[in-house]
């Protein structure tokens with residue numbers, strides 16, 4: 261999906277919500293456990309309930325990998341079920357030496373090889389240019405590079421003060437600057453945690469045109485209002501992810517209705533913020 265097509269979906273649905281499919285068999289409502297594939301059945305109902313309010317879905321690969329072959333099958337079925345107009349993100353946080361990254365890229369992007377046809381994959385920047393480029397080599401696909409993550413551990417490395425050509429910088433700022441040599445805003449997005457919303461205005465100075473994937477609203481307590489105020493650009497430029505707050509809004513038989521209510525609530529708030537740019 262192109263950047264413009266994604267923006268058009270955002271305008272159409274008046275939403276920049278990404279629903280995170282962090283589907284944990286231990287959290288699935290008990291009545292679904294008799295289904296042939298409980299993980300897929302849960303996802304199917306969540307997708308049906310939230311698709312009018314979401315422009316993107318982000319299965320977190322760990323939740324599927326942890327179940328072995330069965331998990332990969334549930335993921336395949338889920339991917340086939342997600343409506344075609346929705347942007348899909350494999351949240352895999354990969355990155356390795358070039359020839360290995362090439363295989364990771366094939367895993368998520370090459371339908372003929374793996375059966376998967378995600379629009380985007382999350383990638384860790386730590387190993388540098390040659391670890392990211394194999395993902396960027398796929399046309400019409402996206403790399404979402406971890407820039408400033410939502411967790412407390414982001415303080416360990418990402419905020420470190422460094423010096424680049426005599427200029428003082430933070431490590432995450434250099435990730436944003438350097439990676440722009442590798443791909444454009446048509447193929448690269450960045451992860452910025454919602455819990456780091458106070459840094460968004462400054463991040464926008466470095467990457468004014470790129471889309472940002474912003475996880476951390478809902479269960480992690482980030483503010484959608486602040487993220488939108490400081491992070492939105494003229495073409496929205498935001499995909500805000502919420503996983504647990506939507507998919508586990510209820511652990512009972514009404515889980516899909518409650519997920520719909522939560523997704524709708526977020527979408528209605530987003531519609532308000534979008535009115536500033538349309």
Ligand SMILES: O=C(O)c1cc(=O)[nH]c(=O)n1[C@@H]1O[C@H](COP(=O)(O)O)[C@@H](O)[C@H]1O
Nearest residue numbers: 320351382409410453475479480502503504
């Ligand atoms: O890359 C991510 O999606 C990600 C980056 C980050 O900095 N923080 C973060 O929470 N995530 C992911 O976003 C989702 C957040 O889930 P909830 O906290 O339940 O909304 C999880 O799948 C995380 O792995």
